Amino acid sequence: MKLLVTGGAGFIGSHFIRHMLGAHPKYRIINLDKLTYAGNLGNCGDYAGDSRYEFVKGDITDRRLVDDLASQVDVILNFAAETHVDNSIEDSTEFIETNVMGTQVLLEAAKKHKHRRYLQVSTDEVYGDTVEGYFNEESPLKPSSPYSASKAAGDMLCLAYRRTYGMPILITRCSNNYGTHQYPEKLIPFFIQKLKKGEKVPVYGDGLNIRDWLHVIDHARAIDLVLHKGKEGEIYNIGANEEHTNLEITQRLLKQMALPEDRIEFVTDRPGHDIRYAIDSSKIQKELGWKPSISFEKGFGEMVEWYLEAASV
Numbered sequence: 108m109k110l111l112v113t114g115g116a117g118f119i120g121s122h123f124i125r126h127m128l129g130a131h132p133k134y135r136i137i138n139l140d141k142l143t144y145a146g147n148l149g150n151c152g153d154y155a156g157d158s159r160y161e162f163v164k165g166d167i168t169d170r171r172l173v174d175d176l177a178s179q180v181d182v183i184l185n186f187a188a189e190t191h192v193d194n195s196i197e198d199s200t201e202f203i204e205t206n207v208m209g210t211q212v213l214l215e216a217a218k219k220h221k222h223r224r225y226l227q228v229s230t231d232e233v234y235g236d237t238v239e240g241y242f243n244e245e246s247p248l249k250p251s252s253p254y255s256a257s258k259a260a261g262d263m264l265c266l267a268y269r270r271t272y273g274m275p276i277l278i279t280r281c282s283n284n285y286g287t288h289q290y291p292e293k294l295i296p297f298f299i300q301k302l303k304k305g306e307k308v309p310v311y312g313d314g315l316n317i318r319d320w321l322h323v324i325d326h327a328r329a330i331d332l333v334l335h336k337g338k339e340g341e342i343y344n345i346g347a348n349e350e351h352t353n354l355e356i357t358q359r360l361l362k363q364m365a366l367p368e369d370r371i372e373f374v375t376d377r378p379g380h381d382i383r384y385a386i387d388s389s390k391i392q393k394e395l396g397w398k399p400s401i402s403f404e405k406g407f408g409e410m411v412e413w414y415l416e417a418a419s420v
């Protein structure tokens with residue numbers, strides 16, 4: 108099988124490609140990535156020379172390029188996105204272009220070339236927040252930020268293409284990922300970078316916002332499973348039931364780095380800041396037999412060690 112993976116120079120896409128090259132020796136992968144500020148070819152350095160892998164620099168909104176690449180593959184997996192909520196609050200233009208219009212370009216190409224599968228990598232943020240309970244795949248979408256609204260719009264387009272054209276579409280909605288190679292704008296690598304420089308870390312509001320944390324490699328495994336075993340037209344939530352407040356994550360970092368808690372600085376909260384994300388992942392567990400394989404304790408500790416040694420973070 109030949110895959111077109113978009114956004115493969117980013118955090119999750121680069122881990123997914125590494126996983127797939129290891130798990131499926133006969134697969135070939137084209138990685139289409141625009142290399143925005145968040146894309147880093149260094150993330151793909153260990154497999155860049157693999158004859159089964161090809162990198163193409165380009166934009167998923169470039170219809171001609173996407174059509175050409177789509178004509179060479181059997182499936183598309185769309186990881187490419189503008190992903191930072193704070194940036195979307197500043198200006199959402201690129202979020203709409205990439206996350207909505209880019210998705211439409213990819214769907215059109217998948218339709219034209221009658222692909223075997225189209226998999227949209229989405230997020231638990233499309234459901235919005237909840238103080239208690241868990242969202243399942245039937246829950247209504249209630250995004251809070253321009254980022255999550257653009258992701259929800261991409262999901263809606265996928266569902267409409269499924270219904271209208273009967274395309275073999277799959278959507279995954281995952282909770283917060285942690286792991287190596289993440290761009291240092293997101294909470295964990297951003298805080299580690301600041302702590303390494305001797306600075307304080309800015310925790311939004313009271314720090315009590317809750318996120319569910321899944322190791323990026325477990326996310327890659329789940330997407331592999333959904334690609335092969337998922338039922339066409341279905342959505343799969345992917346979560347770990349590993350809920351922690353942002354403050355707890357920060358305290359855990361400080362503890363591992365043997366730093367005092369006065370390195371925390373509480374700052375004005377993010378506008379519209381979601382209080383808690385929580386998804387019910389029983390569908391992928393029961394129907395496809397997936398479950399997280401990396402314990403939070405172990406995965407978190409090893410990740411921090413990696414960032415402490417990485418020169419760029």
Ligand SMILES: NC(=O)c1ccc[n+]([C@@H]2O[C@H](COP(=O)([O-])OP(=O)(O)OC[C@H]3O[C@@H](n4cnc5c(N)ncnc54)[C@H](O)[C@@H]3O)[C@@H](O)[C@H]2O)c1
Nearest residue numbers: 114116117118119141142143145146166167187188283284
């Ligand atoms: N990080 C998380 O915790 C998380 C959780 C759930 C879902 N997701 C979703 O997973 C996907 C990947 O997230 P990530 O954290 O790896 O993001 P990232 O920001 O690390 O990487 C995004 C990649 O997409 C590329 N890109 C951006 N715009 C592009 C365009 N127009 N054309 C081609 N490439 C483009 C960037 O260069 C970058 O390499 C996203 O769709 C995101 O919504 C992320």
